[in-house]
Structure formats: structure tokens, C-alpha cells
Amino acid sequence: MATLVLLRHGESDWNAKGLFTGWVDVRLSPAGEAEARRGGQLLVEAGLRPDVVHTSVLSRAIQTANLALEAADLLWLPVRRSWRLNERHYGALQGKNKAQTREEFGEEQFMLWRRSYDTPPPPIADDDEYSQVNDPRYATLPPELMPRTECLKDVVHRMLPYWYDSIVPDLASGRTVLVVAHGNSLRALVKHLDDISDEAIAKLNIPTGIPLRYELDDDFKPLVKGGEYLDPEAAEVAIQAVANQGR
Numbered sequence: 001m002a003t004l005v006l007l008r009h010g011e012s013d014w015n016a017k018g019l020f021t022g023w024v025d026v027r028l029s030p031a032g033e034a035e036a037r038r039g040g041q042l043l044v045e046a047g048l049r050p051d052v053v054h055t056s057v058l059s060r061a062i063q064t065a066n067l068a069l070e071a072a073d074l075l076w077l078p079v080r081r082s083w084r085l086n087e088r089h090y091g092a093l094q095g096k097n098k099a100q101t102r103e104e105f106g107e108e109q110f111m112l113w114r115r116s117y118d119t120p121p122p123p124i125a126d127d128d129e130y131s132q133v134n135d136p137r138y139a140t141l142p143p144e145l146m147p148r149t150e151c152l153k154d155v156v157h158r159m160l161p162y163w164y165d166s167i168v169p170d171l172a173s174g175r176t177v178l179v180v181a182h183g184n185s186l187r188a189l190v191k192h193l194d195d196i197s198d199e200a201i202a203k204l205n206i207p208t209g210i211p212l213r214y215e216l217d218d219d220f221k222p223l224v225k226g227g228e229y230l231d232p233e234a235a236e237v238a239i240q241a242v243a244n245q246g247r
């Protein structure tokens with residue numbers, strides 16, 4: 001048996017403004033910083049002490065991990081980071097307002113881009129102000145792996161090698177693992193863990209800043225499907241808020 005804790009970063013400035021974010025390196029809002037600290041307190045209250053932490057290479061996840069670990073007096077923990085835990089690349093929608101996009105393209109297209117399993121948004125141009133092609137943190141990424149857009153299926157495919165090669169070995173050695181990442185990279189991981197169908201995953205939303213705990217069996221599959229949010233009531237409200245973005 002192994003314990004895995006998933007934590008979506010706290011609210012970012014662009015979450016607050018209702019903008020598609022993806023790989024744009026937006027920071028936490030003051031409310032998001034408070035959520036991250038609360039996430040750390042929830043770990044303490046639940047008696048959960050991670051042994052190792054994995055984050056994306058985006059600042060909002062890194063800030064969240066730091067604030068949560070500080071609140072739990074665990075800043076000393078080993079941390080590893082990978083682009084494979086990044087938010088879904090939102091293509092040409094990065095920087096666009098969600099409500100305006102929904103108005104311009106209609107509900108069906110908006111939801112297809114936002115939540116369908118295999119329809120990516122149009123790709124972002126390399127000279128777009130919100131492109132990451134010249135971002136130094138991806139300088140060593142092979143060019144053929146650098147996305148210009150992604151659907152959730154693409155995220156599953158680029159996230160799973162990290163799950164199997166880096167996170168599962170930590171779990172297998174008996175460590176409690178904390179993964180601090182993003183709405184859609186965590187949807188990809190939850191889809192894999194809970195065997196959620198391509199259709200049903202459209203309805204799954206992950207709240208910001210509330211740890212989600214999974215106890216895993218020897219095959220690294222959940223003993224209880226869906227895991228357990230450490231603050232289930234707050235999670236329910238926050239899940240609805242994510243689902244309703246753009247409305």
C-alpha cells in the first residue's frame with residue numbers, strides 16, 4: 001500500500017480574471033497563496049507527512065508547493081520538477097478570456113476545447129506573446145516534444161512516462177508522495193488512476209488548493225475510487241466554481 005496526495009495550485013491571477021492560462025507562467029493571487037497555506041495545514045490536520053514532492057516547472061505550482069510545505073514545516077523535503085506535470089498547453093486560447101471565447105464560438109465549441117478528451121484548441125503561433133518557444137526552462141526539451149497546443153489525451157501521453165518512471169518508484173519504495181500540479185495535468189492523472197472513460201472525464205473538475213488523498217494497492221491503483229479530499233465540503237463548492245468558469 002502507498003499514499004499519494006494530489007494538490008492543484010491555489011488560485012492564480014489569471015484564474016481570478018477568467019483567462020485561459022495553460023503554459024503561461026502566471027503567479028498565484030493573494031487568495032491563491034492563502035489556499036496553498038491552507039492546503040499545507042490540511043495535510044498536518046490529516047496527519048499526512050509526505051516524504052517527497054513532485055511539481056511542474058510552472059511558478060504557480062512551485063509557489064503552492066513552497067507555501068504548503070512551509071505551513072506544514074516541511075520545507076526541507078526533496079522536490080523534483082518536470083514539464084510533464086505542466087498544465088495542458090492551451091494553444092491559441094492562452095491569454096484569451098473564457099467568457100468572451102464562449103460568447104464568440106458558442107457553448108459547444110467552448111466545451112469541446114475546454115473539456116473534450118481529444119479535440120485540441122488551434123495551435124499557438126511561435127510569435128504569439130503567450131508562446132513558450134523561447135522560454136529557457138524548455139531549452140533542453142527536444143523540439144518534437146514542445147507542444148503548440150494539447151488536448152487532454154496529449155497530456156495523458158506526456159504525463160504517464162513521468163508517473164511510471166519517477167512517481168511510481170517513489171511510491172514503490174514506501175514513500176508518501178505529494179504531487180503539486182494543475183487542473184488538467186491532475187485530471188489526466190486521475191483519469192489514469194480511476195480508469196475514467198474518455199467521455200466521463202469531461203465532467204471531472206479539480207478544485208484549487210485542496211489536497212486529494214489516494215491510498216493505492218500493489219498495482220498503484222486506488223483502493224477507493226476518486227480518493228478523498230481533505231476538505232470535502234470546500235472541495236464540492238470549488239469544483240462547481242471550476243465547472244462554471246466562462247459563464
Ligand SMILES: O=C(O)[C@@H](CO)OP(=O)(O)O
Nearest residue numbers: 019020021022087114183
Ligand atoms: O486556463 C487553464 O489553464 C485551465 C486551468 O486554470 O483552465 P480550464 O479549467 O478552463 O481548463
